[in-house]
Amino acid sequence: MAADKIPGLFELYDKDADQADRLLFGRVARPDRRGFLRGAGLTTMSAMVGAAIPFARHMPSGFIPVALAESSVIEGKDGLTLLNDRPLNAETPPHLLADAITPTNRHFIRNNGIPPENTSPDGWSLTIDGLVDKPMTLSIDDLKSKFDVVTAALTIECGGNGRSFFDPPAKGNQWTLGAVACSEWTGVRLADVLKAAGVKDNAVYTAHVSADAHLSGKEGKLAISRGVPIAKAMDPNNLIAFAQNGAAMHPMNGAPLRLVVPGWPGSCSQKWLTRVWLRDQVHDGPKMTGKAYRVPNHPVEPGEKVAKTDFEIIHAMPVKSLITAPESGYASADGKVAVAGHAWAGDDAVARVDLSVDFGASWIAATLDQPANPYAWQNFSATLSLPKKGYYEVWARATSDKGVAQPHAIAWNPKGYLNNSMHRIAVRYA
């Protein structure tokens, strides 16, 4: 083989993982699919990750250590990774999401269109109409004076968070881990406003309309208009919010007025909100139809073609967790690792978070806080002890109060939604 034709590590693994194991590391798969690393191979892999691998015997065959697979400037935001500048989409690296309440400058941005130029609260109005007894048009001052004003920490996660790990790749912004946040939002309850307008018996769905423009610039064309079933809309935890973390909302997070419908895909939380109308059918606005924010109604093979009629609208987001400390790549001098992060579970609460340092062979329960309020993410922490010097991965697995845990692998779907597979970080005891 010519020198310039030597295939790379990942190329070999793509072709035939078992053969690559034998070629590169002398690793032979055992019947239980755990890898068997022999002397020279183990030395090679250890050299590549920069340390011995004490739990190498637990590594699955064909498994590539995450250490080998890893490696903007927006006004009012700090440290976000820019995915796209038109429309603007930016996510936050996990270690910058360590705060229990996400500061405004660390909250991700997911735009579908061109935001309005004028985001002043003066003169902004919200119309409630459609299947209501009394259609209303309200200023932000009207909302503040006529309804209870409440503040809550609410988790918002983009439906496509984690899409970049899909293989075959899925279309769209290639979010990694950081399209999730839990800021404190202040506003009035959506349910209170809808009750004041009087929800008619035949209303089944909301339709949300906003002031951002379609990317084409076409007059009157909406970039996105999603909605939720009336039962979800009447949940008292949804807000029509006008403040973020006790101050003005960031313009890219929807100032001056937005919905916060926590626990469901972020797209249900329409930014720059101007109208909520109630309909007697499932809303069919842009990004409600086709395959947008929909997943197959049955498990599918990665890459499989799925009939359009087999797609269903995503409701609650799945149970998930994020390790925010230490940052992946951390080196411990004494074998202790202080691990912290957050966990959330759509409409449910998180019952437990477990951590592993041996590729999932054994698990240690983390200390898990109660949520600050319903739909706030829950903080977890633990101090882990690594038994000897070497390369480790910390894996986090949250389990909901319904007993549903995060999976190891991605439940692949054509549009790349709902990736709640476990977050892994690389740690060395050097």
Add this chain to the structure above:
Amino acid sequence: MISCVRAVGLACVLVAAGLALSKARADELTALGLPPDQGREEVEAYCSGCHSLKLVVQQGLSQEAWDELLDWMIEEQEMEPMEAVDRNLVLDYLSKHLSIEAVRARRKQR
């Protein structure tokens, strides 16, 4: 705001007039992940009318999926239909340089 339709139209005129990309712009496109090849100018002209090329270079799709994506943009997202010769250039470029294999290779470098 310049509308997408106008921006694309203008870009088409420039391409049709044989005005090649400036060296600086060509280097920017290469750095962004769009290497020099036949069809690159058409990709820039058509795709950057409505959205950033950063959205394009994030993708890794089969030729069939790129074709469907172009149809979707024309049918539902107000993109102007393309002349067949341009569409083929765009489709060939995207399928070659932003294929599933290409994005897999790029992911492994990060």
